[in-house]
Amino acid sequence: MRVAVVTAGQTKFGSFPGKGVKGLFVEALHEALSNVDKELKLSDVKEAFIGNLGVGGAQLGNPAALLVEQGGMPSVSARRVENACASSGFAFRDAYRAVKNGADLVLAGGVEIMNDLSSAHQRYWLGVSGDTEWERLAGATFAGIYALMAKRHMHEYGTPREALAMCAVKNHRNAVDNPVAQFRKAVSLDRVLNAPMVAPPLGLFDCCPTSDGASVVFLASEEKAKEITDSPVWILGSGASSDYLAIHDRQSITTLEATRRAAKEAFSLSGLTPEKIDIAEVHDCFTIAEILAIEDIGFYEKGKAANAVLDGETERNGTIPINMSGGLKAKGHPLGATGTGQIVELWKQLRNEAGKRQISDAKIGLAHNVGGSGATCAVHILGGEM
Numbered sequence: 001m002r003v004a005v006v007t008a009g010q011t012k013f014g015s016f017p018g019k020g021v022k023g024l025f026v027e028a029l030h031e032a033l034s035n036v037d038k039e040l041k042l043s044d045v046k047e048a049f050i051g052n053l054g055v056g057g058a059q060l061g062n063p064a065a066l067l068v069e070q071g072g073m074p075s076v077s078a079r080r081v082e083n084a085c086a087s088s089g090f091a092f093r094d095a096y097r098a099v100k101n102g103a104d105l106v107l108a109g110g111v112e113i114m115n116d117l118s119s120a121h122q123r124y125w126l127g128v129s130g131d132t133e134w135e136r137l138a139g140a141t142f143a144g145i146y147a148l149m150a151k152r153h154m155h156e157y158g159t160p161r162e163a164l165a166m167c168a169v170k171n172h173r174n175a176v177d178n179p180v181a182q183f184r185k186a187v188s189l190d191r192v193l194n195a196p197m198v199a200p201p202l203g204l205f206d207c208c209p210t211s212d213g214a215s216v217v218f219l220a221s222e223e224k225a226k227e228i229t230d231s232p233v234w235i236l237g238s239g240a241s242s243d244y245l246a247i248h249d250r251q252s253i254t255t256l257e258a259t260r261r262a263a264k265e266a267f268s269l270s271g272l273t274p275e276k277i278d279i280a281e282v283h284d285c286f287t288i289a290e291i292l293a294i295e296d297i298g299f300y301e302k303g304k305a306a307n308a309v310l311d312g313e314t315e316r317n318g319t320i321p322i323n324m325s326g327g328l329k330a331k332g333h334p335l336g337a338t339g340t341g342q343i344v345e346l347w348k349q350l351r352n353e354a355g356k357r358q359i360s361d362a363k364i365g366l367a368h369n370v371g372g373s374g375a376t377c378a379v380h381i382l383g384g385e386m
Contacts, residue, residue, distance in 0.1 A: 003099045004225040004232035005382065007035045008344040010215035013332030014182040015115040019212070021052070025067045025111045028214035028337075037229040040218065042071070046103035048078035049095045051088025051110030052336035053129070067111065076107075082336075084129035085285065088215065089240075089339025089369025089378035095219045096238050096380075104224040109216035110341070112334035129372035131246035143207055143286065145247060145373045147199035150288035153254045154201070157303030161201055164287040165192040166309050168205045168329055171284065174316065175326025177356035182211055182332035206287040211332035215341040233350045236272065236364070237381035239265030245375045256374035259296035263368070266379040267298070274298035277320060277381070278362040279349055281342035283370040284327040293368055294322060297379070316359065324349065324357045339369035339378065350384035 009031025011024050019027075033040060050064045064078035081091040088110030095108035130136050130145065153159045169189050175181035187205060195204040218228075225232045241261035247253050267273060274297060282297070284290035295305045299320050308314060314322040325331045325345040328338060346365035348354040367380045 001100060002222040003096055003235045004220055004222065005235065005343060005347050006218050006220045006225050006228040006232055007032045007040060008215075008217040008347040009033070009035055010180060010337070010341050010344045011213050012180045012182070013211045013213035013334055013341070016212045017116070021063065021111045021113055021214075022067065022070045024113070024212065024214035025109065025216070026070050028109065028111070028216040029071045032216045032218060037231060038227060040228050042073050044105045045073055045076050045107050046105055047095065047098045048073065048076050048107040049081050049091035049098070050078065051081045051083070051091040051339060053082060053084060053087055053112060083376045084371030085283070085333070085335050086339055086369045086371035086376045086378050087336045089342070089367070089380070090376070092217065092340055092343055092380060093238050093240055093378050096235055099219050099221055104221040106219045107216060108219060108340055109214065110337035110339060111214035112336040113212050114210040114334060115212050134246045134248065141199065142373060143199040143202055146286040146288055147202045148247065149253050149292065150201050150286070153288060153291065156254055157306070159291065159303070159306040160310070161193065162189065163291065163306035163309045164201070164206055165189055167284060167287040167290045168192045170315055171323050171327040171329040174324050174357055175330035178326050178331060181326040181330055182209055183326070183330045202286055202288070208285045208328040208333040211334040213332060213334035213337045213341070215337045215344050217340050217343050217347065231351050231385065233347050234383050235380060236383045237266035237268070237270030239263060239267075239269065240378045241265070243375050245372070247373055254292070255302065256292055256296050256370065256377065258374055258377035259293060259368065259370065259379070262377040262379040263297045266366075266381050270381045272364065272381060276364055277366045278364050279321045279324060279346070279359045280366040280368065281323055281325060281327070281345050282368040283338070284323060284329050285333060285370070287329065289370070290322065290327065293370075294320070297366065297368060316357065321359050324354065324359060339367070342367040342369060343380070343382070346382050350382060
């Protein structure tokens with residue numbers, strides 16, 4: 001049975017005092033419903049999977065029930081999916097499997113409020129996705145963990161600092177044309193390179209922001225999809241994996257094995273290879289994370305991505321356009337909403353509805369959503385009508 005994404009929507013990502021998780025989720029839901037081509041009845045939804053880390057602890061217990069109630073679906077079987085920053089990527093995978101198992105219409109989404117906390121509390125909540133005993137309680141931040149990865153990548157492969165900076169420059173440039181992005185302003189290479197250091201070699205512009213936001217997608221069986229849209233986007237492959245939580249337990253900190261295994265599974269299911277992907281949304285919580293992702297997915301050999309970035313191969317008109325939405329770096333990163341937010345972008349791209357950032361003739365897209373410093377990863381491959 002084929003499974004389709006039949007509609008999708010999201011809020012703007014940014015800082016929205018007063019909206020709360022309920023307001024943001026309902027806004028994303030209404031956006032998805034407004035994008036329906038034919039008719040979608042909420043009474044037909046059989047399951048709901050909602051990604052949420054629970055930053056700030058506003059509704060740690062039963063948030064999924066609360067949110068579907070607010071969305072007008074109080075009787076739907078709903079559950080929260082928590083897998084760090086990959087929460088809604090895994091919610092999407094659960095929804096895909098639910099349709100495969102017979103539920104003909106399923107909601108997947110995510111929501112997060114991050115900016116109602118002080119910066120110190122934000123760092124605490126981000127840190128809980130790493131190893132508590134050996135990393136967080138020892139004082140390690142995620143910026144520090146990814147800085148170690150970046151330093152090691154530079155040591156092993158000669159990766160220049162400019163390659164990391166160009167990821168930021170590119171993604172900010174892409175976000176200018178994305179009306180839902182948090183930072184819609186281009187930045188120069190010099191500004192990125194000369195920004196204050198956060199955790200050397202990562203500076204201010206190498207790090208994604210804290211964001212509020214929500215995203216919602218609907219998945220349907222092939223038969224049900226015909227009732228909802230004439231332009232379904234098909235899920236061709238789904239893969240997921242986990243790895244050691246603490247980076248000191250991993251064989252290498254310049255390869256995310258969870259990404260490699262998840263990508264391998266998704267490609268195997270789809271029957272495709274990395275060369276067939278036209279566009280990708282990858283998890284660039286830090287600029288080094290984008291370099292690691294496009295290597296571990298298989299777009300480039302290990303150690304080769306930096307030169308590809310510097311040569312413009314990941315730009316809008318490049319060989320493999322990466323993060324046309326602006327990525328986490330500029331679109332924003334509301335933890336629980338990021339994974340399905342990537343799906344929203346691909347859904348628009350594969351339907352030729354992405355406006356100024358549209359990649360011409362994009363037929364196959366890939367979404368890559370990572371939890372924490374790489375201990376969890378979900379990869380999905382989507383395709384438009386071909």
